[in-house]
Amino acid sequence: MKQREISRRSVLQGSLMASALAGTASYFGPWKENRVWAQGAAKPIKLGLTCDASGQYGNSGQDDLRGIQMAIDEANAKGGVLGRKITWITADTETTPATGSRLAERFITREDCTILIGAVHSGVANAITQVAAKNGVIYLNTNSSAPSEAGENCSRIKFVWDGNGTNFSKASVANAVNSIGKKWMLLTNDYVWGHTTSAATKAQVEGAGGKIVDNLLVPQNTRDFTAYLLKIQQAKPDVVATAVGGDDIKALREQVAQLKLDGKPAWINNQQDWPDVWGSPDSLFGVFGTTWYHKLALPGVADFVKKWQATNKEGSIPVPGNVSYNGYMATRELLRAIERAGSTNNVKIIKELENLKVSATDRMQHFDAYMDPVTHQMQQTIYLARRNPKPADKTDLYEIISWTEPKAVADTDAQAKCKLVPYEQVPTVDS
């Protein structure tokens, strides 16, 4: 079902690119930059933003982009990084690994991007990683959260900024087995994030003395969940744990709410990305994980929300959610790392990011966060939430019910699976 989408958008992008090449870009793009360099200004640092604009995670990809742009704008407003302006280019990865890979190749070899940022779908993130690693280009996986991204698919050039399926499972499962019941069913999106996240949940359930009675695989782009919901009703589990994302979880939520199955069984949705929640808040149910919420009662949150709103007046989502937050934090920390390294040499930046520690205040979370040097995944506070029964305004959809410190939910399995190549084997990149 994706094929039509791909070709439609590819054709459109192709036409737009062709007209851009034939028209304004050739007059005002490179010439303008060359003129600036000729006047003695430093060459800009060019970032490739690999964000989805269509497909299953099109909405989230664009929300990611908003956060990334905000961090870039802030840096440029302060005069750039190392006295150099930050420029960027983006195109639609279509939530498709093949397109993500093609785009990464183009950004690196033809657009001279020396750093890539952005992904929501783990398959897309992994495809981009392969291209980036081959070229030694640093890649920030902002929002895809398959445990494999910092496990078997980790890379010296890649840094993962979202909490992963294991982190969220560790925060929620043991408590639910003890307080709700031992009979569990899994509902798993049939791709890398779904599989690895459900595997992590299964391990946690069994570790806590529970039992998985069935695992229903949900193909990507499933719109009708009735067969699954009937099967769940027939099996009568205590808890259903979902690892379903993007447009699929939106359709699932609508149908669960319509059948009023949102009370029994209990539902644990591994993670809810804000763009997936916004638009149909009435179907928000169960307990779910997140890394940030725009109404956390912490210093700096309200100011951040105001700044984000000032730069995103036209957006369809009125407040920053976890996706935009991760995009912002990843980009901000990258630019700071370049400043600290005093260089755009890739290995120097990588070493800075590997030693990254961010205070709770600076992250606007409850606990200090740190980059795991073994897996390159940001270890941060994991929040559990449920629908807010008494919202303060129409954006106040979550009730945060717990926050867990990074060490308590650390993905120790990923550390055993991740094998980073030595620095000497990373091709040198310097912009």
Place this chain on the structure above:
Amino acid sequence: MFDLLPHILNGLTLGLLFALIALGFMLIVGLMEQINLAHGSLFALGAYFAMQLMGPRPPLPADLAQSWLALPLGWRYAATLILAPAAVGLVGIAIEFCMRRTYGKDPLYGLLLTFGAAMVIEEMIRLTWGTRDYVVQVPQAVSGGFIFGDLIWSTYRFYAAGIAAAVIGLVWLLIEKTSFGATVKAGAHDSEIVRALGINLTRLRLLVFVFGTMLAAVAGIIVAPIWGIRPHMGVDAVIPAFLVIVLGGVGSFWGAVVAGLLVGLAVGLSGAYASEWSLLSMYVLLVAVVTFRARGLWGKKSVLEA
């Protein structure tokens, strides 16, 4: 066996929805021999127009909007089922006006034109409503669930299947039992003779195309509360529509209906018993049928079998 029954029932209701989605597509292919690749986008447009009409801010002058919103939800929903397809019908007129130059020429021209129209409509949807998702309100009477055989079922799904069955029946009556239907079928069979008989074929083709377009919109409105509304939802409709008419046999009304039901059963049963196959099952079904019967279940004998 008792466990199986709910899934058969679910598959049949889903099948009626697939048949409804395919119906307008089938009419245009069968009666005009034009493949309308914009069918999915028109399906989406129907859902968006309905959402806009039903939503808190309908696109009407203030006084009229107030009176409209004062109507009970059920009445507004019923009116929307007519108004939104009518609005989409206007878009259909515009497409047909562009398309008429391609009649009688290489079918590729028509394909490219409707493909372009699909792209334009989808981008217009993004520009107008953005990339976010929307929900269509449905009347209280048909929302929620009911208990049947120890299981909770979606009331709206059965209501939607009922509407689909009713629309399918009405279209059948129109095509098979009216002089309009007879003329349309004759026009598809031999346009030269029909023209020679003094029938305005240009107007006839316009009517068929717009009718097919409006059926796409009706399907969009009916299915939207189940699938949700988002800009690329048309893709979710056009592929099953294409699959259903190929499976049923191009041009066959009952072929499309039976194929829709078979696809629904395949998706419903595989969803329950081999869930990873649930989307793939419709393609497997198609391959299984066309391998042995290239014309589809009720299609006319094609050159592939000569």
